[in-house]
Amino acid sequence: MVLPEVSVTRRALLAGSAATAATLSVPALANPIERFPIWPGSPPGGEGLSVRDEVVKRSPNGPADDIAWPHVATPMLNVVPAPVPNGGAILYIPGGGYARVAVGREGSSIARAFAARGYTVFELLYRLPRDGWAAGPDVPLQDAQRAMRLIRAGAAKWRIDPARVAAMGFSAGGHLTARLASRSTLKTYEPVDAADAQPARPAVVGLFFPVITMTDPVAHAHSKRELLGGNATSDRIARFSAENGLPADMPPTLVAHAADDPVVSPANSLTMFAALQAARIPSELHIFEKGGHGLPLREAGKDHPWPGLFERFARNHGL
Template sequence: MTLKPLSSAILLLMFALPMHGQNQILPLWPDQVPNERKSKLTEESEITDTKRIRQVRNPSIEVYLPTKSSATGKAVLICPGGGYGILAYDKEGTDFAKWLNGYGIAGIVLKYRLPEDDSNITPHLSPIMDAKQGMKLIRQNATKWNIDTDQVGVMGFSAGGHLAATLGTHYDEETRPDFMALIYPVITMKTDYTHMGSRTNLLGENPTPALIAEYSSELQVTADTPPTFIVHSQNDEAVPIENSLQMYKALRTHQVPTEMHLYPSGGHGYGFALNQPHLSSWSQRLADWLMLR
């Protein structure tokens, strides 16, 4: 099926318009949340340059569906970034879910638990538990949401890119993404190129070598890792470009189909990069790639 992308102006207008009847929020764990301990922490959110969510206590998916007539059967589980300390929920979440709808793709934003010590029994397990559960819920609701169960991918930004890559390398039969898009992702947990804030938040101050290796996605790639799309900027001072370069090398070694776009500038955390003309076309490259899945 050939899709005609909407113009940038129309897509931007979509972000400003209410999405009546287009989105719903489902709890990931309607009954007991696994790996949870009693805590006095309460979920917090504030709006600055984006909606920032902290101390997630009610993990969920927020589902944005295209109209039935334009649905392609594809869906993307979106993991916002934030260094495993917050979720940049709009800028790297709901904005992209709405954008995907313009291409006939379901956009499903994952509000995953952050690995703080107070409310998690084993902190590093909660984000990947929530990501796997998100994939299960999408496939369980596939018929109702006009989604093909073999067309469900994952997309993540920064630390959310690390979570997406972890899902793409630590899946089981029910939770394997069919493709993944990693946008300025944290990949390695090794000290040479990791983002130390993300590593400390996820693994603690003194993780074991085994835990570092387990959560270094470049070390976990196999021939069964899903086809991958990667974007990164050379002058990213928060998450060095070597994260993506090492992931690309591992994917290429295992002959996993991969498309990577590297930009000389752009920094980190730019989302759509609408104020950086040389960079803003990256999302169109992603749309083109998704059409071929």
């Protein structure tokens, strides 16, 4: 059962959100968005908790669907359908500094842009460690793994190829995406149904202005505090630094960042790319001169290159 969403007064915008620059147009959708909970009952590890879904507006004068979730009791997927499906799919993981999840209910402009390119896009609303779930810092990973498995389990329904499922993450969602890619076989929960027999590894990965390391001084302090608490041990910091322990089967990974990002240092992307190269993982890095904490779909009246660069990279690796 989906718990009620509780509207609350606007809270200060938190550093580390995955806001992107304004876009000029949002492609129309041929079919309505489907939205559903990713767990058949209560999510794992919530015994004794009284978490309720809460929604805040990200800007007092912004569009109605420009919202974020400071508390998540019911992790969900939005299915943004492609007007002309090409068989590929993308799991879209938004950011929010692990203090909230910056995703609406109607399909983001980025999800719609990739749907217009033929990809069925699945936007993930994931749980947050701050709410006290038993898995702690691994609770977002539980939801990301479950989402990948559900996408593959429903491949026939959504007319996608289960071998052609990518993941793209933004800001703190980039950290979660990197961990999904490198820890896809880590057992974070007990199987709940047949979908959990599906693999959780993405075929290819895009990390955009990502939080990566938990090691100072590069770490994004807000994300680190929300994920690990205020007194994390060196072992815990190392475990949750996404550049560490990349497996030999780490998916091909594209990393992109703006050099003028005032929130998450571009050194995070440089750190991840260096680790990918050291592990001999097919990888690509783009550092744009400008963009702040977010890369726009359009800039100066023209399409920004990053979506095309990711699509090119992803297609070169099987998407």
